Amino acid sequence: MTQEDSQNQFKSMTTTLTKPIAAWHTAYETGNLEVDTQHQELFEIVNSLHDAVITSRDFSVLQEILNCLTNHTVEHFHTEEALMMSANYPDYERHKQIHDYLIAKVVNLLHKFRDREASITTDITQFLTEWLTHHIKGEDQKMIQFFQNK
Numbered sequence: 001m002t003q004e005d006s007q008n009q010f011k012s013m014t015t016t017l018t019k020p021i022a023a024w025h026t027a028y029e030t031g032n033l034e035v036d037t038q039h040q041e042l043f044e045i046v047n048s049l050h051d052a053v054i055t056s057r058d059f060s061v062l063q064e065i066l067n068c069l070t071n072h073t074v075e076h077f078h079t080e081e082a083l084m085m086s087a088n089y090p091d092y093e094r095h096k097q098i099h100d101y102l103i104a105k106v107v108n109l110l111h112k113f114r115d116r117e118a119s120i121t122t123d124i125t126q127f128l129t130e131w132l133t134h135h136i137k138g139e140d141q142k143m144i145q146f147f148q149n150k
């Protein structure tokens with residue numbers, strides 16, 4: 001699959017029919033283009049998941065969106081962690097623990113959903129939205145501020 005194919009698949013997957021649950025605001029911008037772009041993509045994926053739940057999309061669609069969310073989250077956290085390590089960020093270990101916690105929750109949810117032991121609800125999309133906005137406005141803004149003051 002080419003990068004263009006991957007981007008087209010991402011765009012088609014993140015098209016929503018309902019009102020988005022996760023709205024991007026300029027207040028969330030960190031000033032790092034790569035991090036901000038990844039954050040916006042995560043918002044789009046959460047909105048797609050929410051849309052799929054609200055419109056009762058089938059199991060395979062939900063699973064595909066969850067896989068996309070997991071992969072993008074892991075990729076994004078690796079980006080942030082590499083930035084933190086290269087700058088000797090003093091709060092790296094704590095920030096990474098926060099990342100590891102969310103990854104574990106998302107992977108656990110993905111496995112339970114795949115095994116049909118859990119369903120995806122709007123409570124889950126609400127949790128993801130709140131976690132993402134809280135994390136960006138708190139931890140990520142602190143991290144970027146450290147980079148800018150260095």
